[in-house]
Amino acid sequence: MGKRYDTSLFWDEDDGDRVYVQGALYWRVKEGIAQLEIDLETGASLSGEPKPIWSGTGRPIPEAPHMYHKDGWYYLLVAEGGTELDHCATIARSRSVWGPFEECPHNPIIHAASKDAYFQTIGHADIFQSLEGQWFAVALATRDGRINFPMGRETVLIPGQWEPGSWPAFNARVESLMKTSEDSPPPPPQINENVLENFVHTETGTLWPHNLLRLRNPDDETYQFEDGALHLWPSAKGDTLDGRFGTPTFVARRQTAIECTTEIEITLAEDRSVVAGLSVYLDFGSHIDVVLTRSETKPGLEAHIRQRTPAGASPGTASVPVDNGALRVVAHEDRYEFFGWRNGAWVSIGNGLAKDVSGGFTGVVIGPYIEGPASNRSDHAKVAVKKWLYSEVA
Incomplete structure (x- = not known):
């Protein structure tokens, strides 16, 4: 053609x-x-x-x-x-x-x-x-x-309707639930997905879940699924989520409902130059991330929000002390709420607006990432994702 x-x-x-x-x-x-x-x-x-x-x-x-x-x-x-x-x-x-x-x-x-x-x-x-x-x-x-x-x-x-010899007519207002003269199909099953359970071991290697995505041409050496956990290393070239090119270490699931919750638990690398967390990602110029780091001044972990928009990087939120690497993002129609775990309960880390990750043809994906110095493949630079849950409200 x-x-x-x-x-x-x-x-x-x-x-x-x-x-x-x-x-x-x-x-x-x-x-x-x-x-x-x-x-x-x-x-x-x-x-x-x-x-x-x-x-x-x-x-x-x-x-x-x-x-x-x-x-x-x-x-x-x-x-x-x-x-x-x-x-x-x-x-x-x-x-x-x-x-x-x-x-x-x-x-x-x-x-x-x-x-x-x-x-x-x-x-x-x-x-x-x-x-x-x-x-x-x-x-x-x-x-x-x-x-x-x-x-x-x-x-x-x-x-x-499409009557014989006439023009098709679709005059109904498009709604989230359409009414027809026919019996409606059964509602889709409620999704409560344990993402890590979808990895499959075979004689030739590990089969990745079909609904998980990685950016561009992923470097398989920076991903390893073993003993029920997903192990991640920084990109060999130090690529980050902000890069237009490159292969940052990031794996995500599509957001498939307006209201949904993603929850992960990670073991942060011992190397303080390595950061990891959970990203709500549209593209390199539009994403909202919760960043987990080791505190520079005291023992323990801290989390904060960073955001990239087409206008540039936005100032991050203040760091919030957290007890471990448990992170949660809750999606609403107009915003995302981010949480960490402290003293036996979820505490707010910050919010991001849905409009800041809206645009173009494709939708948001949500999942864990890791960033750090190039070619850092030591165990001290490794992050382990030990829990990854996705559930939908609507």
């Missing part, structure tokens, strides 16, 4: 099982949707160069095409408006897969209900019919997409 993106396959079962590929033209050159027919065995084009078939409704950046054949019509669904507050889905139809396509008079058929609706930036949609005959759309959206959306883009399910 050349300089195309958001490609989609369409099997035309009513026309000899022909297979077509639609894709968005590179919008910096020319906006629109192009198509070609392909040989499914070789992937080669059977129709020459990609042919433009629809340029959208005039909104910017038509992309994410999907083709449907229904009631003698070829329907072409696209996203328009970019992926921010003007994001939406529009549709057109033709009697031929090659067009010309006529625009739906009710476009956009999927969009945010209003600028003050809880779900914003709704678009990049697809349409399907359930086994019971109910029509649905799935689309990308962000919660409160103007300010607080630390989980990034999520997938929403929207009920609708």
Whole structure:
């Protein structure tokens, strides 16, 4: 497809099982949707160069095409408006897969209900019919997409109607719980996850849990799972979470609910030049960390909050004495609360705002990290994560 993106396959079962590929033209050159027919065995084009078939409704950046054949019509669904507050889905139809396509008079058929609706930036949609005959759309959206959306883009399910020979209609306001005429699926199980129990030993090594992430090209030498604990060493090059490049030692789980709690217990390295803790991480320029250190003036440990925003590093909070390496972060819709353990109870270390880790396409991940001098692989520089729990409220 050349300089195309958001490609989609369409099997035309009513026309000899022909297979077509639609894709968005590179919008910096020319906006629109192009198509070609392909040989499914070789992937080669059977129709020459990609042919433009629809340029959208005039909104910017038509992309994410999907083709449907229904009631003698070829329907072409696209996203328009970019992926921010003007994001939406529009549709057109033709009697031929090659067009010309006529625009739906009710476009956009999927969009945010209003600028003050809880779900914003709704678009990049697809349409399907359930086994019971109910029509649905799935689309990308962000919660409160103007300010607080630390989980990034999520997938929403929207009920609708598609009468024979007519246009699909999805007029329902997108809510966190959608109402349909069909029986609702069972609620997802309550998540109370012991992350360390998900590591699996095999004859060839340790299998990491599929839902844990590390940054960029991780250095496996700085991670070791042994005797039920995850052992971490500083990056061989001294990389930190603030770095645009490099491979800091950091492992995290996606935040998958607005309200959730992450709790870890670590044994801090004896080397005072090594720091470790728990990070709420969006990217190198947007993260909030609780930092655990050895006190410079007295025996014991201290914890404080440091924060990085696109404007730069924010002043850290005052250090709070803690009894051990038990750390907790509680996520709320608009903030994160950080805690340490002292005198048999959780004590506040500080707070961070959800808006400071909101932005872009992806969401927050939360997990332990370690930072220290380069090439420090001694046992004195090692941190052991002995407990890691993740639970969700909603």
